[in-house]
Amino acid sequence: MSDYNNKTAIITGGGSGIGRQTALSLARKGANVTIADISEEAGEESVRLIEELGRNAIFVKTDVSNVEDVKAYVKKTKETFGSIDMFFNNAGIEGKVTSLADYPEDIFEKVVDINLKGAFYGLKYVIQEMLQNGGGAIVNTASNAALDGSPGVSPYSATKHSIVGLTKTAAGEYASQNIRVNAIAPGPTATNMMDRFTQGSEEVADQVKSGIPANRYGTPEEVANFVTFLLGSDVNFTNGAVYPIDGGITSV
Template sequence: MSKVAVITGGGSGLGRAAALKLAEQGVNISVIDISEAAGNETVKLVEEKGVKAIFVKADVSKAEDVKNYVDKTVEAFGTIDMFFNNAGISGPGTRFAENTIEQINQVVGINLLGALYGVKYVLEVMLKNGGGSIVNTSSTAGVVGQETVGTYSATKHGIVGITKTIAAEYAREGIQINAIAPGTTETPMVKSYRENHPEVFENVVAGIPQRRIGQPEEIAELVAFLLNGQAKYINGVVVPIDGGFTAQ
């Protein structure tokens, strides 16, 4: 019987790349995104790999939307074996005191509350069914401080905290949970940031030892490795994938 993965932010970027990689390994995919067009495009691409896929529209900052995508996935496939808890936004790209309360609430709502809701509702299914594997998307900004992404950084540090806590609480019940900490990667979110802050972006690339940004497919390889039974004894850790940025 094919395994089932839920992927939030699955309409583009890291989410889409991970969906395609897991589909190549025979995993059925539940694609979650705020954009119907992007999410349905990922479903089409996944189905071309020969597996089943569904799309569920969700604003992950709303607990009821998160519960709905979990319920819809279980209705369609019967279970959830893997969860790539990935949806997120970058925020305004200004120093923290210049952020509005609305901007702070939006980033926290999507990046942190959305991730917490996802872990809660997916975990309930996994515990009922004997276990499962979760990968949360943190960031290099969840490991070290970085300028102009204060709220984003706070949420990504929070992702690290919940990852370690869930591993400590539920590892003995068959739950494997890890976080990835990608560096700057060629995603729509990063493209938008580069267009709006070209001078800052040049400095970002110059600060990466490999002198390039990552590709979504490189991140997807790590996600699939952590989710699909190849890394069973890795639990509760944060894996940097950043071209050496946090090694400095």
């Protein structure tokens, strides 16, 4: 059985949704957790929930698109817990919903800065640390928008496709040094992101669900369970893969 006890995980976007549930899942198994999130209130609340479980967590206020913030969450984690064994490179934004020819350039750049550059900076500085530490496990958050076109969210789809490229490349570069890099491709999942995407409309939500064979959203806990599994040592030969968690979307 994978042993997470006293191992350390960094989770970007750990203040909400998929990131928070993964933080709680790892903490329940005994891991120390660093929550790196742009929202102080949300991040501190995740820390409080972990401490309520009797586990250790710290919050590092982070904008993942700022490389100095990324270096800071790596440094603070090492100083506090001594090592970085697991990394959930998860923070992301959806941007605006509008067709490509009308897409505002400044929002396009913001989505690229957070979803692509933020993920790259995280990989770069965490891998440097893991190399010193004898290895580690990384999961990057892509999306089912990484596997197909997604009308209305071109930069989101493009940046999530780029996560697949980063994942496979990093996996190949570092497999021999005991670092595994996989990605998840969740379908619509019941988090704040999905609420923003549907703007609270039941009708739009039903439309989205009608495109999912399971006819419902996934829960952040269901995604967290799989990420926890991928970060564990039971699956040490799993590397460079992209796993849909989508109620069957990719099957049709």
